[in-house]
Amino acid sequence: MSKAGPTTKGAAGDVWLRPATRAGREGPPLTRERIAAEALALLDGEGVDRLTMRRLAERLGTGSTTLYWHVKTKEDVLDLTLDMIFGEIEIPDEDEGWRAAVTTLAGRWRSVLLKHPWSAVLLGRPMLGPNVLARSEFLYSTLIKAGVGGPSLTAAAYGLSNYIIGSALMQATWQTNADPDIRQAAREHLRTSRDSYPSLAEHGPMVAGDDWDSGFTLGLAWLLDGIEAAAGGEVRGGTGTVGEPETFGP
Amino acid sequence: MSKAGPTTKGAAGDVWLRPATRAGREGPPLTRERIAAEALALLDGEGVDRLTMRRLAERLGTGSTTLYWHVKTKEDVLDLTLDMIFGEIEIPDEDEGWRAAVTTLAGRWRSVLLKHPWSAVLLGRPMLGPNVLARSEFLYSTLIKAGVGGPSLTAAAYGLSNYIIGSALMQATWQTNADPDIRQAAREHLRTSRDSYPSLAEHGPMVAGDDWDSGFTLGLAWLLDGIEAAAGGEVRGGTGTVGEPETFGP
DNA sequence: GGAGTACTCGATCATTGGTCTAGAACAGGA
């Protein structure tokens, strides 16, 4: 709390309490990395809506305006921090087989997103950081080496990413980000109106036991089954059996 | 406390769990519906960050404070509007077969999200509106009737929703929400650093032709294949072949 | 020592979500 830096006005404390005479230039210089790291701590600790430039600056022992020298906007901070957590996703060993590698990557990816629940809400922005790109590159190259190509490649990469992101978003929404009051009220609401939503009231989210993990694993396996079949060269059921009742997209 | 409007300090925080403004006699000038409708027009027209209470009130011809009689917070407005667009998703005919019905629902769902690209960013909040619940109920009941049960049911319902939401989020991010400058810069960036990201530079998003539609359809078919197999009673490849290299979740 | 650069900061601005409180429109009862 009491960050008695020489820059802090109120301290006015003893000169002896200040380590160096370099008033205004104490400690390591401010860098993008330090900013992102502190933002990460702030986000993890207090949530996304408690991150303000002033509070962040305060934790860094600087003025809020100083941040704008290193960073153009607040969105920059979010982008930097978002990419930073992607760095926590350890890239799997390639030679354990493509399917195991992808499964491992997906699991770690999801774990990291859930470890930082605020991240799920921010995923709707272009992510071009090195860590994000490296993980995407690994995913693409692994799939290509597995023999996935053509339209299946796009579908596979997108499908996996989208599935992971969607799962994390949904789980973070209901498990972490929503405050308990709303969760409880939601349960109540579903129970009292079970006439309108019988299946939902019995099996829906927040009602049935939240076995997020196995649900995720199972769905991922389904996707991988399809990708594996597509990689095998045979088109299999897939596109053929589905039919297209209407055109998608805008 | 004595002069309490309908929006004042309900037990639960969510709009849907609070009684609506009593329409009293006939139609009061301002209603939740009118507010949501105007917010929808504003969001569609100018995007999510141009929606402010003042601007919304101005378009409605009232003062901004008036809105707070009908609505507790700005988030209420977003919740109402979000549920409103879910009403655009026509619920498919049940007797066309479960797979066709689910495919149709998924396609329409995605279409609506993409038609209102601002919605994708807002999906990370509890959605308890009647329209959302009705669509979820249809999804659950259709799957149940198709013979999906147990852990497969949760995985299927979550998997489909997550896949749809993730797909819409990703596509909206890259196709609509990102301004063209960033898209162009992203392409450039990937091209110049193709040494680091060879596969991505060749097949990644924004680089390859953006065939979002067929990618979505193909991935959806994979998921449905897995669900269909699970519904058939046979466990098939699925869980068995995957293995679990590490535990997921936090 | 001097000059230019890298960095910091207080003051300040416009905008935002939200509250307080006064009051208008309206109904019903006497």
Added chain:
DNA sequence: TCCTGTTCTAGACCAATGATCGAGTACTCC
């Protein structure tokens, strides 16, 4: 007609926020 209570509207106002500007301070290289 007056009174009373409820429903709804609105102007003034508040604290917080993202961001800018110009001035100032430290550091580096010559």
